[in-house]
Amino acid sequence: MADAQTVYRLGDAHVLKVSPSAFPDASAEEVERMHVLKQRLGESAGRVVLDVLGQGRVQGRSFFIVPHCRPLATGRIRWRLARWGVRGELLGWLREVCLVADAPDADTQAEFLTSLAALEQLDALPHDLREAARHMAQRLHAGTLQARHVPMHGDLWTANMMRQRDGRLALIDWGGATPRGYAIYGLIRAADSLGIPRRTLARELRWHGERLGDAREAPMLHLLGALGHYARHLGEFPLERFVQMAQRCHHMLRAAQ
Secondary structure, eight states: OOOSOOEEEETTTTEEOOOTSSSSHHHHHHHHHHHHHHHHHHHHHGGGGGOOOOOEETTTTEEEEOOOOOEOOOOOOHHHHHHHHHHHHHHHHHHHTTTTTOOOOHHHHHHHHHHHHHTTTTTTSHHHHHHHHHHOOOOHHSSOOOOEEEEOOOOOGGEEEEEETTTTTEEEOOOOOOEEEEEEOOOHHHHHHHHHHHHHHHHHHHHHHHHHOOOOHHHHHHHHHHHHHHHTTTTTTTTTHHHHHHHHHHHHHHOOO
């Protein structure tokens, strides 16, 4: 097997996911994140996390087994219908996630400030994005905005959106998930992937902003907090690709507001 992520279909009902040899604990770590997120989200919002039916190791690599799900339909017309069909369900799920946001505290504010500083100091980013990060940091320091952590999947792209056998939405690839994540980032990424209309995105941003304390400014604070978090943990992610992604997310939010 190669060092890429390896997924096997086991008959019609199950899927086996095996860690790459370069990262033999990746599947075990993903299972742990799935358990933590499912518990943190609760029964309703946690429904999108598949049940792990078995796990172990093979040739030193961790693996786990989950129910088989079908991807969103392919083909031009079917794809458009599938995207339209999943939009409302995913947006509803993101609202549920926002409702279980952590209460603001000093540690969360300090973490957001560190992330915002990372954006402001990243010369590769355009001036307007860095200025937005500086402005949000000023609002946090002044106490006119509050930062909150929310559970976060981390990669809400159509390839990670599936349908369970009973038709319910399932999300896969929880390797980058965290219970102390950032609101708005997932909404923007999903809107981009699903082609959600700007008017719909604007409505959702207002709703999330109101729950996070400020309908206008809270969405920007939490998006930039997420981008700053990723700027601090680029790892093998190319800087050029990160800058492109950050610019697109920032532009989409501003255009919708």
